[in-house]
Amino acid sequence: MLAAALTGIAVVLVVSVMVGTVRPRRYATVADFYVAARTVPPLRNGAAISSEFTSAAACLGLAGMIATHGPQMLWYPAGAAAGFVVLLALVVAPLRRSGAYTLPDFARWRLGSGAVRRMTTCVVLAVGVVYLVAQFHAAGLVVGLLTGLPEWAGWAAVAVPSVAVALAGGAGSVTSVQATQFWMKLAVFSGVALALWAAWHWGAVPDGPSRQAAPAPGPVRPEILAGAGDTSLPGVLAVLLACALGAMGLPHVVVRVYASPDGRGARRSLVAAQALLAVFFLLPPLYGLLGRIHVPHAHPDEVVLLLPSAMLPGPVGDLLTGLLGAGAFAAFLSTSCGTLASVAGAVSSCVTRASVESFRASVAGVAALTLAVCGATDHGGSVPLVLAAFSLSAATFCPMLVLGIWWRRLTDAGVAAGVVVGGGLTAGLVCADLVGVNLGLASACPAAFAVPPAFLAMVLMSLVTPDRVPPGVDAMMLRMHLPEDRSPR
């Protein structure tokens, strides 16, 4: 299994770095570097969006949650995909037409406030680092499981190529890598799933937990951080709400909107991503079902990788495990590249004047910060971490984007109040839960408790500060809501 796993992972790393760096694109301006010159066609952009979205949590964690926590977890993929329809209906075209590069840029442009820009940059950094930590920890777990190497080897195996790709050619390189990796992931995970399902269906595999894959020492730790793993109906609904509202504020997903040539292209990219995700999200339930039968006691992020050897011991199982290891690394890399590039773009344009050099310094800085956080934390599971990021995004960026795009009276003071209330509540509930202070339903469903107060705070504070409505707000609204060829520029 070691040789197959190492070969698969090596192939993914080499292909990714080659696609991203061997022929980097040349850009005329810094803006082009940040947003892939805004020339990515819808299907390719849709594949890149899907690739970013199908991270460690989607490829490994969801199936593991279904296997270890039961079929109620089948709702999670549905909730994650629903966020794209909300994004399409409310945000995507106006956001693209605003012309801003990142969420903090949008806040600066719409509200005319440098303070709000800095505040939203901090939230982007927090969401991005949580997402990256989930990828790095999952990579460490996979490398340890497949090769026996220490966890930090997995972090390095993701961090080094991700930084290389992001440094080489900005968003253009990242887009190429992600689009390639999506098709790679889809082929690997669907091919192996079909092989395992066929083996199980035609009786080549004995029913029941495999002796070889066996039970982990001690019970599986219940993962109920940010609502993940709560099988009650309110718990499931709260997670679905966080997913549906949080997708619009994920920095690495939203930045892809800017890679489209116009608002129409951005909408079409999102519809392409929706269709591709609908196909991909059929796979976690299949792995979860097989995992529940054959490796029910494994760590959630290990279930998918343990399945082939548990079901088909021998060279065939080793080969399939190697393929899945490669697919998992494609997932870690695609999400890490995109998140690094988007967070670094936001940080660099906030801290200094936008330039390629500051972008590259920010990429290195964000990667170093992520590695430091990884070193200071344990791996609890990718899905809880990703859900915490979704919850934070839902309680901060969702109200800012929805009100900023559709409500003229939003002010910078309103956004600041909403971000403090929503972000503070979410961070407080999640951190309290981490240190063992459980506040019942509020701890289990932070998004459900933080999103309404965040909206309320934004609206109320904006209403009491009408003099802070930025001048020219009507022109901004027309610019966002009219097609490019007829809006005021």
Next chain:
Amino acid sequence: MTARRVAVVRRQATLGRPPGREWGNGPDHALARALEAAPGVPGLEETRHADVTAVLAGQLRASLPTLAAVFGALVGLPVLVALLGPGSVWLSLAAHPIWVALAVLHLNRAERLERCSPPR
């Protein structure tokens, strides 16, 4: 030999109201009417408040059915499964075709709304 750079300018698509036809009263025509009332969309400072209201209302009317359907399905399907019993949890897989259908319908509606508006 170096490749010669050629600037390609895309011809603007023919958009707008067919000659001799009035805009209808449906939601698709809200944006068109608003723009027709403010021909050429004036400069940043002169943009009229009422026009923006009409544009926002028209687009919001296009988005609200999609949102209602998404949140209705997002809440309704788990509640339905809870009522039917745990064996029906596989109904969750039906959500994905629903999302794709809603996305395509919304895309068509939004593009139709923009197509029916007159050129500047």
